[in-house]
Amino acid sequence: MECLQCPSLLFYSMVAGTILLTQKEKLKNMQSLKTKKVAVVVTNGFEQSEFEEPVNALRKEGAEVVVISLTTDKIKSWKDKGWGDEFEVQKAIDDVSATDYDALVLPGGVMNPDQLRANKAVVAFATEFMKSGKSVAAICHGPWTLVETGELKGRTVTSFPSLQTDLKNAGATWVDKEVVVDKGLITSRNPGDLPAFCAKLIEEISEGVHNRK
Numbered sequence: 140m141e142c143l144q145c146p147s148l149l150f151y152s153m154v155a156g157t158i159l160l161t162q163k164e165k166l167k168n169m170q171s172l173k174t175k176k177v178a179v180v181v182t183n184g185f186e187q188s189e190f191e192e193p194v195n196a197l198r199k200e201g202a203e204v205v206v207i208s209l210t211t212d213k214i215k216s217w218k219d220k221g222w223g224d225e226f227e228v229q230k231a232i233d234d235v236s237a238t239d240y241d242a243l244v245l246p247g248g249v250m251n252p253d254q255l256r257a258n259k260a261v262v263a264f265a266t267e268f269m270k271s272g273k274s275v276a277a278i279c280h281g282p283w284t285l286v287e288t289g290e291l292k293g294r295t296v297t298s299f300p301s302l303q304t305d306l307k308n309a310g311a312t313w314v315d316k317e318v319v320v321d322k323g324l325i326t327s328r329n330p331g332d333l334p335a336f337c338a339k340l341i342e343e344i345s346e347g348v349h350n351r352k
Contacts, residue, residue, distance in 0.1 A: 273349075
């Protein structure tokens with residue numbers, strides 16, 4: 140006698156197999172961060188949590204993180220309305236090329252991006268990332284530097300609210316969400332958004348180069 144439940148069993152077996160393949164593919168993608176090299180560009184006055192948490196999250200997944208600044212001198216963070224900890228710098232901006240990195244991270248803090256966006260080498264570095272389709276992640280005041288690239292037209296972003304006029308004037312659509320992803324461009328508003336920001340950062344880098352068109 141033919142089992143009437145066989146089609147159902149076959150269906151559930153196929154679904155289970157699809158879920159298992161999806162999980163395996165996600166695991167494969169997460170493991171691929173072990174081959175990724177991520178540039179974190181900062182200078183004095185960066186928000187400490189917006190630097191430490193993404194860096195720690197990336198390193199936990201196996202990515203190589205390189206801290207880049209205007210010089211190789213130690214840099215000082217901003218934390219709790221005052222100066223925070225000092226951090227080592229691996230590379231100076233004049234000595235790096237975007238072709239050597241798989242992703243770019245721009246932490247916030249008011250003083251930090253205000254200096255970065257005035258530096259031609261930093262702007263050129265960020266511009267190359269924006270044009271390449273590689274992942275670019277900026278949080279809080281971090282997107283300020285991206286305004287100078289001229290590559291925000293037609294993109295959807297978020298940021299600290301005080302930046303929205305500058306971002307709109309640069310051609311971007313500004314929205315008030317904890318994290319916004321637009322073809323590999325990841326943006327968030329403030330330190331409270333860091334869990335979502337870090338999760339999307341890892342996800343987007345694992346996907347590789349994105350089609351910006």
